[in-house]
Amino acid sequence: FQKMSENVNHISSKEDCKDRVIPDIYTFNTMLDACAAKQRWNDLEYVYKQMLHHGYHFNAKRHLRMILDTCRAGKGELLETTWKHFAQADRTPPPLLIKEMFRMKLEQDDHAAALSCIASHCSSESLVFSHKAWLNFFKENAHRFRKGTLVSLIHEGSILISRNDSQNPIFQNLITACREFLRTHITDAGIDQTEALSRLQSETALKF
Structure with a gap:
C-alpha cells in the first residue's frame, strides 16, 4: 500500500x-x-x-x-x-459528527468552540438534537465532563439564546437537557456547582 x-x-x-x-x-x-x-x-x-x-x-x-x-x-x-x-x-458534517465534535470540545473545556460547531452546522429538524437525545448524551458522557464545565455551558448557552432575536430550538433543547441532567444527577459534592449555576443564571437574567 x-x-x-x-x-x-x-x-x-x-x-x-x-x-x-x-x-x-x-x-x-x-x-x-x-x-x-x-x-x-x-x-x-x-x-x-x-x-x-x-x-x-x-x-x-x-x-x-x-x-x-x-x-x-x-x-x-x-x-x-x-x-x-x-x-x-x-x-455540512453529518449530525453525529457534529455532536462528537461538540463532545470533544466540551471535554476540553472549550465551551465557545463546542457551541459554535452546533450553531454553524445544525439542523433543528434532526432528532439527534432533541431534548431527549441531549439528555441521553449527558448521561452517556457523564464521566467525561466536570460539573463546573456543564455549569459554564449553561451560562454561555443562555447568553447566546438571550442575544438571538429568534429562539434556537437546538440551544433550547441543549440547555434544558443540561439543566435537567445537573438537577437529577447532582451529588452532595456538587452543591457548590449548583449554587454557582443559580448565581450565573441570576446574573444572566439581570444582564438581559
Whole structure:
C-alpha cells in the first residue's frame, strides 16, 4: 500500500500509469476496514489522510463509524481532519459528527468552540438534537465532563439564546437537557456547582 501511494508522486502522464499501480477508493476502503477491525488507529489515521490527499471524499456509510471509534479511542485528530475536509468542500458534517465534535470540545473545556460547531452546522429538524437525545448524551458522557464545565455551558448557552432575536430550538433543547441532567444527577459534592449555576443564571437574567 505504501508503494502504491508513493507511485502517485511519479505519475506525470498517461504513459506513467502503465507501469505503476496507484490506489483507488476500493483500495483505501479495504485498508481502512482492516485497520478498524484490528483497532490499529494510527495506521487508520494514516490511510484515511492518504485517501483525502488523493482526492477521495468522506463517505458517511463507510467512514462515519470509523471516525467515531477513533474518537472514542482518544484519537481526536482524525475528527479534526474530517471537519476541515468538510469546511474546505463547503459541505455540512453529518449530525453525529457534529455532536462528537461538540463532545470533544466540551471535554476540553472549550465551551465557545463546542457551541459554535452546533450553531454553524445544525439542523433543528434532526432528532439527534432533541431534548431527549441531549439528555441521553449527558448521561452517556457523564464521566467525561466536570460539573463546573456543564455549569459554564449553561451560562454561555443562555447568553447566546438571550442575544438571538429568534429562539434556537437546538440551544433550547441543549440547555434544558443540561439543566435537567445537573438537577437529577447532582451529588452532595456538587452543591457548590449548583449554587454557582443559580448565581450565573441570576446574573444572566439581570444582564438581559
